[in-house]
Amino acid sequence: MTQLVNEGNAMRADAQRNRARILAAADEVFAAKGAAASTEEVAAKAGVAIGTVFRHFPTKNDLLTALMKELVRELAAEVESLVRQGDPATSLFTFFAHLVERASSRKTVVDLLGVDIRVSEQLQLLREAVGILLDQAQAAGVVRSNVLLDEVMALLAATSQGALHSGWDADLRERTLAIIFTGLRSAQL
Amino acid sequence: MTQLVNEGNAMRADAQRNRARILAAADEVFAAKGAAASTEEVAAKAGVAIGTVFRHFPTKNDLLTALMKELVRELAAEVESLVRQGDPATSLFTFFAHLVERASSRKTVVDLLGVDIRVSEQLQLLREAVGILLDQAQAAGVVRSNVLLDEVMALLAATSQGALHSGWDADLRERTLAIIFTGLRSAQL
Amino acid sequence: MTQLVNEGNAMRADAQRNRARILAAADEVFAAKGAAASTEEVAAKAGVAIGTVFRHFPTKNDLLTALMKELVRELAAEVESLVRQGDPATSLFTFFAHLVERASSRKTVVDLLGVDIRVSEQLQLLREAVGILLDQAQAAGVVRSNVLLDEVMALLAATSQGALHSGWDADLRERTLAIIFTGLRSAQL
Amino acid sequence: MTQLVNEGNAMRADAQRNRARILAAADEVFAAKGAAASTEEVAAKAGVAIGTVFRHFPTKNDLLTALMKELVRELAAEVESLVRQGDPATSLFTFFAHLVERASSRKTVVDLLGVDIRVSEQLQLLREAVGILLDQAQAAGVVRSNVLLDEVMALLAATSQGALHSGWDADLRERTLAIIFTGLRSAQL
DNA sequence: GATGAATGAGTGTTCATTCAT
DNA sequence: GATGAATGAACACTCATTCAT
Secondary structure (H helix, E strand, O other): OOOOOOOOOOOOHHHHHHHHHHHHHHHHHHHHHOOOOOHHHHHHHHOOOHHHHHHHOOOHHHHHHHHHHHHHHHHHHHHHHHHHHOOOOOHHHHHHHHHHHHHOOOHHHHHOOOOOOOOHHHHHHHHHHHHHHHHHHHHOOOOOOOOOHHHHHHHHHHHHHHHHHOOOOHHHHHHHHHHHHHHHHOOOO | OOOOOOOOOOOOHHHHHHHHHHHHHHHHHHHHHOOOOOHHHHHHHHOOOHHHHHHHOOOHHHHHHHHHHHHHHHHHHHHHHHHHHOOOOOHHHHHHHHHHHHHOOOHHHHHHHHOOOOHHHHHHHHHHHHHHHHHHHHHOOOOOOOOOHHHHHHHHHHHHHHHHHOOOOHHHHHHHHHHHHHHHHOOOO | OOOOOOOOOOOOHHHHHHHHHHHHHHHHHHHHHOOOOOHHHHHHHHOOOHHHHHHHOOOHHHHHHHHHHHHHHHHHHHHHHHHHHOOOOOHHHHHHHHHHHHHOOOHHHHHHHHOOOOHHHHHHHHHHHHHHHHHHHHHOOOOOOOOOHHHHHHHHHHHHHHHHHOOOOHHHHHHHHHHHHHHHHOOOO | OOOOOOOOOOOOHHHHHHHHHHHHHHHHHHHHHOOOOOHHHHHHHHOOOHHHHHHHOOOHHHHHHHHHHHHHHHHHHHHHHHHHHOOOOOHHHHHHHHHHHHHOOOHHHHHOOOOOOOOHHHHHHHHHHHHHHHHHHHHOOOOOOOOOHHHHHHHHHHHHHHHHHOOOOHHHHHHHHHHHHHHHHOOOO
């Protein structure tokens, strides 16, 4: 039985609390300033000493990766819920829009896709989840059948990055996604 | 009248040559390693001393900005030539594809959008140029008339970033752009 | 009556066991990596928590010192046994050779002389023991009578350190000691 | 033509001065506190910023190695002068005594022989020099002919380390070396 | 008494920027 | 103008030591 959520088996209460605090602080800090922000700042925002951060995440990269895992986990959970209770015809678009909206204010979401972190492994999970949404949408006939998961993931990444780096507002986001969704839906010209 | 960022007006011959060399080196270095690469490395590749780099570009950011300007200028020139001699119906798509292809191998193209550089100003030029291509395409009836320049620019930026950070290969690039182009062309569902 | 450095008098059974484990682990770890190895590593090898190490030895230095005491005690015991049952004419040389051989594989033996530990006090015991061997050897006429204990101790320390730091093999060790032993035996020129 | 002394070909005057200052400071600091002393302290004593130290010696190890080279060079020079103008029968002993005397106050001399620095290469030079002294002494009949260079080097290292770590005073040094010299001179018992 | 999480000063190293040569 | 040495703040990471659990 694979567990998606597990990272604190047998940990003292205070340690768990600190781990959570650090992750939260890291999320905020890296979301605002990107992965280049200093670990020291994360510690400060979490209200712990620098050593504590490194005890929980021996490397800055480990911290970044943990953040990433957490994010992927949340996203996967969201997909799962959409699969279970959402409208198969629109779930893909709903999720797509939501992710991009989220990315527009969180540098983390985006930075993590780049750099030297071996994301692949983590992203695999998300990829599979999105694959289900795509299947559903294609089964419902609202997405062309020759669209591959690769392109959907690529568009997802691209728009997430675009939304962040270029600071799209809600309106622009909507209009831009509309074009992409149209591209996914309609018959090739 | 001294200017912080000289650009070619009234400059000793060797200074001009150095400026050009530095820009070329910076392009290479930053393209390969991203904006995080050290100025020292740029100087080395340019074959000048570090002081010379800082004399021409008082700040690393100034160097990055200059690179950006140069890039925009090239792109604008390309657009202009397309406007003059290209097929109005396909020029937008041609340019779009070309930019993204270029971005996929040049970290610069993309990173520059990220830093703290106020791109807006520089991008204005490019924006106007692309505006012309869009007008042409809409006039030719191959792009829906309710598509705004904003969305086109957003898609341009997003795919450039996506192409680089996620390392799209030629095939994925083509398939992804096909979806976007379809979205631009067809009638909204 | 609480004592800073407990040594076995009135101690819970498990505490005694832990103390012994820690000393054994420390011996191994420091022998292999020198005194610069981390206390944490010692704790790990001993299978106890870091706090336990510091409860038994309030300072890293205290741990090092205890190790030293232990070593001196063992050596003194060895000397005692030689005094009781060995050949008075060769015991000094036997002990000398054995100590150096041992030093060549145990960084501890040597490093401990380096730190800031005031060895003198601990070494007194060993010194007295070696003094007996020297007396015996001089009585047997195999060591010049004007050789003082000071020099013997100095040579002992020097060769121990040399053997370790320079990594003497058995052959080199033997040949080098042969020279020293000759120096101790023969008449001054 | 091999050059023993070369390290500053084409260097700005101030850079040379600083390099020398740093080496001098490093010698003092490491001599007093051992190789574990901080680079920062070296910088402070040299009166330069920390960056300057690292510009000249990109790694702490590089600094240590440079110190070592310098030391070996001096020693080799001393040997060379002894070979040229000294009494072949006593030069080896003179040099031996001098090195140990020096070591007794300089942790550097000794620390450098240990740790992870690849000394071998550097020591080769010194080894060869001492080899000449040994040959001379054996030719003069004052050192047994079956004494090998290996043992002499081993004794040299051992006594240097001993002299330092155990803090021999002049008298003890003399008496201890007397025993070793006797061992080298007389016929094996 | 044992545990192991938290602390925080300290270390080696990098790099944008300044300035004497 | 060009050179390249000097500066020093910043950073990731380590480790002896303390203390709440």
